Amino acid sequence: MKVRSNHPIICSKSTFAALLAVLCCIGLAILSQGCHAQAAPPFNRPYLTWQGDPCTTMTVTFQTAAVPKTVALRYDTASHAGKPDAYSGKVAGVSHQIEGLADKRSINSAELTGLKPGTRYYFAFQGENGEFSREYQFETIANDERMIRFVDGGDVGEFPSVPGLFKSAAAQNPAFVEIGGDIAYEGGNLDEYATVDAWLDLWTNAMTAPDGRLIPLVAVIGNHEVNHGSGTKEQRAPFYYGYYPQGGKSYFVRDFGPNLRFIALDSDHTVSHADQAGWLKEQLQAPAGKHRVASYHVPLFPSHREFSGGDSEAGRRLWMPLFDEFHVGLCLEHHDHTFKRSKAMRGGEPDPAGTVYLGDGCMGQDPREVDTSRFYIEKAAQLRNYWVVDVTPDKVSCRAIGEDGKVFDECSAN
Ligand SMILES: [Fe+2]
Numbered sequence: 001m002k003v004r005s006n007h008p009i010i011c012s013k014s015t016f017a018a019l020l021a022v023l024c025c026i027g028l029a030i031l032s033q034g035c036h037a038q039a040a041p042p043f044n045r046p047y048l049t050w051q052g053d054p055c056t057t058m059t060v061t062f063q064t065a066a067v068p069k070t071v072a073l074r075y076d077t078a079s080h081a082g083k084p085d086a087y088s089g090k091v092a093g094v095s096h097q098i099e100g101l102a103d104k105r106s107i108n109s110a111e112l113t114g115l116k117p118g119t120r121y122y123f124a125f126q127g128e129n130g131e132f133s134r135e136y137q138f139e140t141i142a143n144d145e146r147m148i149r150f151v152d153g154g155d156v157g158e159f160p161s162v163p164g165l166f167k168s169a170a171a172q173n174p175a176f177v178e179i180g181g182d183i184a185y186e187g188g189n190l191d192e193y194a195t196v197d198a199w200l201d202l203w204t205n206a207m208t209a210p211d212g213r214l215i216p217l218v219a220v221i222g223n224h225e226v227n228h229g230s231g232t233k234e235q236r237a238p239f240y241y242g243y244y245p246q247g248g249k250s251y252f253v254r255d256f257g258p259n260l261r262f263i264a265l266d267s268d269h270t271v272s273h274a275d276q277a278g279w280l281k282e283q284l285q286a287p288a289g290k291h292r293v294a295s296y297h298v299p300l301f302p303s304h305r306e307f308s309g310g311d312s313e314a315g316r317r318l319w320m321p322l323f324d325e326f327h328v329g330l331c332l333e334h335h336d337h338t339f340k341r342s343k344a345m346r347g348g349e350p351d352p353a354g355t356v357y358l359g360d361g362c363m364g365q366d367p368r369e370v371d372t373s374r375f376y377i378e379k380a381a382q383l384r385n386y387w388v389v390d391v392t393p394d395k396v397s398c399r400a401i402g403e404d405g406k407v408f409d410e411c412s413a414n
Contacts, residue, residue: 045204048216054141055117064128073110075123081135118142137213153363153386154180154334158198162364166206180334181222181297188227221250222297233270261289267298273314284326299333303340329413334361
């Protein structure tokens, strides 16, 4: 016989304990999902990358829940806030979806070409519902002797330290921010799209320069962009290739005016060191770029992991001779979650005329212990940090900035 209580609010001790246990389980489940479980997808929020010349092009990407009927972008060198028809430039974009991504979102991009170097542009884009967005701004890179400033950081994720580091980096007013791999930590896993959403939420919230322009992203691939599948490189790193249009490759060169040739490399995540060596040599043989800077994920001169690590060894064997031969002054390294500045190195030995290797990717992740006894390390510490790099015709100056926003190390590259 069932007995119905007339006092539903009053529970027995055992019922109360069971209820408490259920609530605890729900709470723990929410906590175990991390903060990204709460983040709404950053739809209709633009972010910038380059697929071509940073002096004359810009790619604007925004995501929408469904595929828009049209992807259109209006732009001009003058502001026309609220008046889409007033912009002189119009460009149609493209949409694509990532196969297997559960929410079937649309990734929409428009590449603007033929732009004037060193020029501020204003733009608005037509989103999913056909309405135009509010106005945003970007600036092309000047193709002259003006200083180029950029930020390098890596191993970011969506950790509690990231908003402060991103805010501090944006306040440096960099022309671009380069993330040297291990961007969101979704592991190339399509089921982990909320992790990438949380990272994009942090990025789009923070990466506006003090003067109102959006700061472009240069994304370098790391091991945590890649799953362990055996498909194409796009299937192995679906978010890296699918979300950040950079010409469809994980290794590329960008000339930021006459003084900086920036070379992004893939430290064997989707392309082997050997398969990039011939291409790297061609890029370094070309007369472009008074200063050459390379960036990749796995350090040739690690501060935490073993010196004998396979990808570190491959980089020293296949890339380092090219860095030496063609006088690459600065290499940006990541992956070890530390602060590191190497001695100037040439032929694998300290040499004042050699390459400085900076790292080691700790713009959000928990910092790791360092081994300062290694022959190539000038300075290293267990600290979160990012680097600000200023490139002028005469020199490449680097400053390390900590979580407190203060400079704690400085150096110049050759
Ligand atoms: Fe890594």
